[in-house]
Amino acid sequence: MIRFENLTYIYYRGLPNQCVALDNICLEIKAGEFIGLIGPTGSGKSTLIRHMNGLLKPTVGRVLIELKEVVMKSTRFEVGMVFQYPEDQIFEQTVFKELVFGPRNMNLSESEIKKRIFEILDFVELPSEVLESSPFDLSGGQKRRLAIASVLIMKPKVLVLDEPTVGLDPVGKKSILQKIKQYHEKEKVTVVLASHDIEEIAENVNRIIVLDKARVKMDGSVAEVFSRADELIKIGLDVPKITKVFGKLKQMGYNTKLVYTLAQAQAEFARLLGQRE
Amino acid sequence: MIELKDVNFSYDSVKPVLNNINLQIKCGEFVAVVGANGSGKSTLAKHLNGLLVPASGDVVVIGINTKDATKSLAVKQNVGMVFQNPDNQLVSAIVEEDVAFALENLQVPHAEMKVRVEEILEKLGILECRYRSVEELSGGQKQRVAVAGVLAMRPRFMVLDEPTAMLDPQGRNDVMALLKKLNSECGISILLITHFMEEAALAERLIVLNDGNVILEGAPKQVFGEVELLHKSGLLLPQITRFCAELKLREGWGIVDEDECVVELVKILEGS
Ligand SMILES: Nc1ncnc2c1ncn2[C@@H]1O[C@H](COP(=O)(O)OP(=O)(O)OP(=O)(O)O)[C@@H](O)[C@H]1O
Ligand SMILES: Nc1ncnc2c1ncn2[C@@H]1O[C@H](COP(=O)(O)OP(=O)(O)OP(=O)(O)O)[C@@H](O)[C@H]1O
Ligand SMILES: [Mg+2]
Ligand SMILES: [Mg+2]
Numbered sequence: 328m329i330r331f332e333n334l335t336y337i338y339y340r341g342l343p344n345q346c347v348a349l350d351n352i353c354l355e356i357k358a359g360e361f362i363g364l365i366g367p368t369g370s371g372k373s374t375l376i377r378h379m380n381g382l383l384k385p386t387v388g389r390v391l392i393e394l395k396e397v398v399m400k401s402t403r404f405e406v407g408m409v410f411q412y413p414e415d416q417i418f419e420q421t422v423f424k425e426l427v428f429g430p431r432n433m434n435l436s437e438s439e440i441k442k443r444i445f446e447i448l449d450f451v452e453l454p455s456e457v458l459e460s461s462p463f464d465l466s467g468g469q470k471r472r473l474a475i476a477s478v479l480i481m482k483p484k485v486l487v488l489d490e491p492t493v494g495l496d497p498v499g500k501k502s503i504l505q506k507i508k509q510y511h512e513k514e515k516v517t518v519v520l521a522s523h524d525i526e527e528i529a530e531n532v533n534r535i536i537v538l539d540k541a542r543v544k545m546d547g548s549v550a551e552v553f554s555r556a557d558e559l560i561k562i563g564l565d566v567p568k569i570t571k572v573f574g575k576l577k578q579m580g581y582n583t584k585l586v587y588t589l590a591q592a593q594a595e596f597a598r599l600l601g602q603r604e
Numbered sequence: 605m606i607e608l609k610d611v612n613f614s615y616d617s618v619k620p621v622l623n624n625i626n627l628q629i630k631c632g633e634f635v636a637v638v639g640a641n642g643s644g645k646s647t648l649a650k651h652l653n654g655l656l657v658p659a660s661g662d663v664v665v666i667g668i669n670t671k672d673a674t675k676s677l678a679v680k681q682n683v684g685m686v687f688q689n690p691d692n693q694l695v696s697a698i699v700e701e702d703v704a705f706a707l708e709n710l711q712v713p714h715a716e717m718k719v720r721v722e723e724i725l726e727k728l729g730i731l732e733c734r735y736r737s738v739e740e741l742s743g744g745q746k747q748r749v750a751v752a753g754v755l756a757m758r759p760r761f762m763v764l765d766e767p768t769a770m771l772d773p774q775g776r777n778d779v780m781a782l783l784k785k786l787n788s789e790c791g792i793s794i795l796l797i798t799h800f801m802e803e804a805a806l807a808e809r810l811i812v813l814n815d816g817n818v819i820l821e822g823a824p825k826q827v828f829g830e831v832e833l834l835h836k837s838g839l840l841l842p843q844i845t846r847f848c849a850e851l852k853l854r855e856g857w858g859i860v861d862e863d864e865c866v867v868e869l870v871k872i873l874e875g876s
Contacts, residue, residue: 338740346740367772368729368744411743411770414689464615467688467766468641468799490743493769494688496640496799496838523744523772526843563729563774568802568844568862575866581873592847596869603873 329356329379329485329517333388336374340386348374350541351388356519361511363528363549364521366538367563372521373411375538376489379519380406392485407483409491411521413467413474422465422473423458429481447476450506452499467494475503479510486511486518492527500524504531526567529553529587537564549587605630606652606683606761606793610661613647617659621647623816624661629761632791634784636804636824639813640838645797646688648813649763652795653683666760681710684759686767688797690750699741699749700725700734706757724756728778743770751779755786761793762786768803780806801828801842805860812837825858 336349348371356362366372377383378390381397390397392406410416419425426447430440448455451472457465462473471494478486486507492500508531511518522528528535528549535552537545539562545552552559556566556574569592576583576599583599586592606629613622621644629635629652637645650656651663654670663670665679684706687693696702700721707717725731728748733741738749747770754762764783768776780803786792798804805824812820812827814837820827828834828841831849841849841857848859848868859865 344736344740368748368775369742373742412689412691414691466642466646472641490770494641494766494799497801497840498835498838499641500799501840523770523776525773563772565773568842568865569847571862572844572847572865572869575862576869579866579870589843589847593850596851599873603875 328358328391328393329519330354330391331375331378331388332391334375334378334385334390335387336371336378336383337386338374347541349378352543354536354543354546356517358517359511359515360534361508361518361532362520363532363535364519364538365523365525365528365535365564366544370538371541372538373489376408376487376519376521379485379487380408382408405483406485406487407478407481408487409475409478409489411489411493413470416474416477417462417470420461421458422453422460422462425462425473425477426458426480429477433481443480443482447480450479451476451503468496468499471495472499472503479507482514484514484516486516488519489521490523491520492522492524500527507531525553525565526588529567529570530589550585553587554585605664605666607664608651608658608661609664611651611658611663612660613651613656613658615647621816622651622658625816625818627811627818629793629795631760631793632787633809634787634794634807635796635809635811636807637795637797637811637813638799638801638804638837638839643813643837644816645813646765649685649765649795649797652761652763653685654679655685682759683761683763684754684757686751686754686762686764688765688769690746693750693753694738694746697737697739699730699736699738702738702749703752703756706753710757720756721752724752727782728752728755729775744772744775747771748775755782758786758790758792761795763795763797765797766799767796768798768800776800776803801839801845802860805842805845812839824860828857 331352331354334349334352338346338348364372417425419428426444427440453472475491504527535549553566553570559566567587570585570587573583573586584595586595608625608627611622611625614620639645654676657671666682668675668679670679694702696705703721704717725734730745730748733745751767768779783794787794804810810824810827811818820830842860844865845860848865849857
């Protein structure tokens with residue numbers, strides 16, 4: 328369980344450029360949940376995320392993981408974190424070194440590490456030829472895959488992902504997220520996924536937390552949050568296009584439920600057609 | 605016009621990254637480039653303003669060969685570039701100065717510069733960040749600053765490498781609307797690299813790269829019909845396009861807009 332108790336975070340507190348990035352956040356995330364964290368640009372998502380592994384220390388309040396208070400740089404192995412910019416977490420000279428860094432620090436055996444390297448390359452769909460390349464010679468999307476791999480290779484119990492699919496090609500994006508979801512289901516890990524891609528949020532998460540201007544604006548199931556489309560659009564967010572399509576059908580008088588994913592849309596449309604006959 | 609003639613390129617002279625690329629980007633065109641990770645999109649983009657030069661073949665920008673080092677400034681002034689990672693682009697510490705920097709180089713008069721900078725920051729929703737340090741911005745705020753710099757310059761050609769990747773939905777719409785407007789009202793040519801097929805669908809012409817080769821080129825609606833080839837190139841059609849296509853609608857591949865989709869669905873439901 329992750330608990331945020333009255334968390335406030337202020338950058339440059341007391342200085343003229345002070346910025347209140349989180350304002351009295353109270354949240355509880357249960358073990359095994361898959362959370363979607365959404366919010367307009369600058370709403371505080373990355374700041375919240377950086378509190379989960381002690382990269383930032385609360386100005387006020389505290390953050391607890393399994394009832395233990397997160398202190399600076401304490402929970403690096405339990406909490407696997409993929410940063411918003413892959414460049415911020417990649418620092419070794421070769422892809423191989425980058426991948427073995429975490430596992431070696433965890434004192435895993437070399438044979439276990441080797442096994443995991445091949446599993447993880449497969450997971451993020453990078454060819455083994457890249458192992459000897461410099462991470463800095465990779466394309467943007469390849470760097471992103473490496474950043475995801477270097478975290479997942481440690482098999483963390485809590486996975487915190489800050490816009491992890493930015494820059495992935497559409498096929499890679501879909502399949503890597505599917506695999507993360509499978510990992511979540513199989514290992515019962517907790518996942519927090521910050522994203523601006525509402526379709527991927529709708530397809531994958533069980534609960535959505537909406538941040539706006541440093542505060543929690545909404546917190547609920549996919550259906551609960553996406554049924555408030557007007558409010559979301561007003562703060563710069565959106566709902567999936569397919570949701571809007573069925574919303575319009577409903578407005579026109581068709582007896583349809585709202586849908587959030589492609590699969591739901593297909594089932595609902597088939598039902599509508601059946602009803603007509 | 606920007607013309608690429610038989611362009612080949614490799615970073616290590618072993619593994620080819622661009623293979624015999626022949627392309628033209630005409631004045632006033634809006635072109636989108638899509639393709640899998642590592643297919644060569646950013647490498648191609650960097651050839652357009654002379655940041656990279658071909659190993660063989662030529663890139664000619666309004667009559668200037670990018671191999672001519674004496675004219676590299678002219679090439680850079682005509683072809684504005686937004687890099688994939690904003691950190692490679694932002695030069696000044698302060699937001700406002702960063703956006704103004706590009707204009708100073710173009711010797712835009714001070715008074716006009718001030719107006720243009722304010723205007724673009726306002727349109728991109730970051731006017732309130734103007735005096736802040738670039739370093740302390742959120743991901744999306746930083747990306748907006750990077751885009752603002754080039755939009756304010758209004759070069760003849762704009763090359764944008766995934767400029768909306770970290771933006772919220774509103775920001776993405778704002779940037780796309782601004783690009784459309786600069787293209788249609790000011791005749792600025794745009795080459796947009798993107799992984800969002802909804803954005804690619806707004807271009808006049810779509811270019812699909814696969815492993816350093818141009819494998820498809822044409823109007824988006826036409827290219828979208830090549831589902832399998834696209835899938836092999838790491839691409840998926842927009843969600844509602846897939847939905848319509850699977851219903852076997854006649855024009856399924858071309859539907860990217862929700863209103864069009866509603867019209868088609870109603871037709872089916874009403875049995876007409
Ligand atoms: N290092 C920093 N120093 C000062 N202010 C910062 C710093 N990082 C972020 N901020 C400010 O804190 C606020 C919240 O930023 P944060 O990065 O948490 O937003 P976000 O929701 O992740 O946005 P995005 O979607 O753009 O990534 C913003 O106003 C931002 O400018
Ligand atoms: N500086 C470099 N040195 C060596 N190889 C490089 C360098 N930059 C890119 N490459 C390689 O060139 C190929 C094309 O890279 P490029 O960055 O052009 O791809 P891209 O289509 O932009 O991909 P993405 O969608 O991931 O951004 C990749 O295989 C990449 O690993
Ligand atoms: Mg962020
Ligand atoms: Mg790229």
